[in-house]
Amino acid sequence: MSNSVEDLAVLPASSEPYQIVYEDDVLLVVNKPAKLLTVPGRHPQNQDCLIRRVQREFPFAEVVHRLDYDTSGLLVLPLTKRVLSDISKQFQARSVTKHYVALVEGKLAKAKGVIDLPLAADEQQRPLYKVCQQQGKPSQTRYQLLSYNSAANQSRVQLEPVTGRSHQLRVHMLALGHAMLGDTLYAPADVAAKSPRLMLHAEYIRFVHPLSRAVLEFTVAAPF
CATH class of the missing domain: 3.30.2350.10 (Pseudouridine synthase)
Incomplete structure (x- = not known):
């Protein structure tokens, strides 16, 4: 491990x-x-x-x-x-559906899409992860632009991880050229300094109740 x-x-x-x-x-x-x-x-x-x-x-x-x-x-x-x-x-x-909300630097070129980039541990910069076509594990994230603040040059994005790799959402958005605000691990220093916390929140989850088999879904809006 x-x-x-x-x-x-x-x-x-x-x-x-x-x-x-x-x-x-x-x-x-x-x-x-x-x-x-x-x-x-x-x-x-x-x-x-x-x-x-x-x-x-x-x-x-x-x-x-x-x-x-x-x-x-x-x-x-x-x-x-x-x-x-x-x-x-x-x-x-x-079969569990989850989505997150993030604030990222810049304006997304496409309003929605799928990021399909394999991820691996960065042996030279532990404990970080990186996109790696050779040793990386398959990793997919669906994204959708929710809004764009032109004054701040920041986008609010909904992210749905299809796979669940470590740091997947941060690394995938960085690979698109849109680092998350407050991300002290991956974002450039000026972007990391724009928030006292990482602007990433697990907003929604849906799953089947193990006993009743009812579909349960919950939403808690991001505090940012």
Whole structure:
């Protein structure tokens, strides 16, 4: 397993609380604040995280998917092994629909499209990732321009990851020439400095309830 930035760096945990968006006997849907790990990091100072906070109230909560430290938004947390297994299979089958909202530098040339660029760990710049045609794993992101602010030269974009590679949305948008505001890992310094946080938020998720088989969908608007 390659080291991630969440293993290597001390990442101060946000004091902003998580929000419960949905709760029943077998699962939770929560809204994670930015600047909070989903699970504990390897660094001893990175033990405060979303799942540990949730487990104080819901001791059996488990993680089935993650958001980066810098990313806010929706996460599904199973409360039983059966539900964990079922939702894991939905993710593996790519039947869970998710989309994100991001603020990026510049104006997109096309209003919508698919970014299909393989991604691999950047051995020369760990813990970063890069587009790599030779060793990269297949990676696809659907994108759609939502609005453009000409005064700031910034675009609001909806992003739907077809695959779920590490840092996929950041690297794919960078490859298009549109770095995310507040991205201290990939954006040029002037773009990174335009926001105190990464402007990336997991806004929408849809999946099938493991017991009732009802289709559940949730939206939490981006806080930016």
